[in-house]
Amino acid sequence: MGEPDERGGAARAPETPGGRPPLFELRDAQVRRTGKTILSVGSFSLAEGESVALLGPNGAGKSTFVQLLTREVLPLHRDEPPVRFRGQDRPALSDIRACLGVVSGTMHDQVRVHLPAADVVAGGLFGTLGLPLRREVTEGHRRLAADALERLGIADLADRDVMTLSTGQVRRVLVARELVRDPGVLVFDEPCTGLDPEGMYHVREAMATLAAEGRSVVLVTHYPEDIVPAIGRVLLIGSARVVADGPKDELLRDDAMTGLFGVPLAVEERDGWYSLRGVYG
Numbered sequence: 001m002g003e004p005d006e007r008g009g010a011a012r013a014p015e016t017p018g019g020r021p022p023l024f025e026l027r028d029a030q031v032r033r034t035g036k037t038i039l040s041v042g043s044f045s046l047a048e049g050e051s052v053a054l055l056g057p058n059g060a061g062k063s064t065f066v067q068l069l070t071r072e073v074l075p076l077h078r079d080e081p082p083v084r085f086r087g088q089d090r091p092a093l094s095d096i097r098a099c100l101g102v103v104s105g106t107m108h109d110q111v112r113v114h115l116p117a118a119d120v121v122a123g124g125l126f127g128t129l130g131l132p133l134r135r136e137v138t139e140g141h142r143r144l145a146a147d148a149l150e151r152l153g154i155a156d157l158a159d160r161d162v163m164t165l166s167t168g169q170v171r172r173v174l175v176a177r178e179l180v181r182d183p184g185v186l187v188f189d190e191p192c193t194g195l196d197p198e199g200m201y202h203v204r205e206a207m208a209t210l211a212a213e214g215r216s217v218v219l220v221t222h223y224p225e226d227i228v229p230a231i232g233r234v235l236l237i238g239s240a241r242v243v244a245d246g247p248k249d250e251l252l253r254d255d256a257m258t259g260l261f262g263v264p265l266a267v268e269e270r271d272g273w274y275s276l277r278g279v280y281g
């Protein structure tokens, strides 16, 4: 696990803290589609408990990067395996999925059934949207779901039909649905897309809490505003490659953001939170 730095962020951890291999490791990983390289990563390693944000413009390769880690996308073959999970080059997919929770806007689109929020959360224990028909749902399962809702500050929504909730509330229910399995790693893929300031506030608050607890949070975003204080490391992804990898106070700067997004931008920081604005005229 990464040692917290003085700002509360997770500093880049040594390669093998306590002799353990990194959680994820990429070496000379390339992904090609329709004859074109859509992502090329020279070297990347994420320690257990370390958090990172992948920041870059549309189409840069951020989701492809995450899908390499989760093995939804495979790199070009090399004699030396380009992707390792906890030191293994051929991990069982079930092992990766067991330690991983993913929250994305795409999942949000699947919430089209009338179910109580608590059932949606408990479904996370079984990999189903609601409670499974052929499995016994115990009091223990229900308690885990109630705890997850409580931790996200939405215990009062437990009995509400998810179809009647606001976008921001559903997003938090989906975070609870991943949290219910107590995964060591949480992937947030553009978690604030489509949310109003209240929804963003709560989703960012949830990310901040989870990262500060020592879980690995892997965040994919277009906006520095999403990079909560507990995420200390940033990868800038542009044009199918990692442009920079380092502490966020070194990378979230006017020149780096202007170069990454290709328009004049200025960064402001306050109490460990960052914001980006356009520079006009």
Ligand SMILES: Nc1ncnc2c1ncn2[C@@H]1O[C@H](COP(=O)(O)OP(=O)(O)OP(=O)(O)O)[C@@H](O)[C@H]1O
Residues within 6 Å of the ligand: 033, 034, 038, 056, 057, 058, 059, 060, 061, 062, 063, 064, 065
């Ligand atoms: N199956 C595919 N075939 C062809 N091109 C693809 C395929 N999948 C992804 N791409 C291209 O690869 C590039 C990287 O895609 P990716 O989704 O990783 O970008 P991203 O940084 O996550 O973008 P966004 O911020 O818009 O979600 C894009 O140009 C995309 O069009």
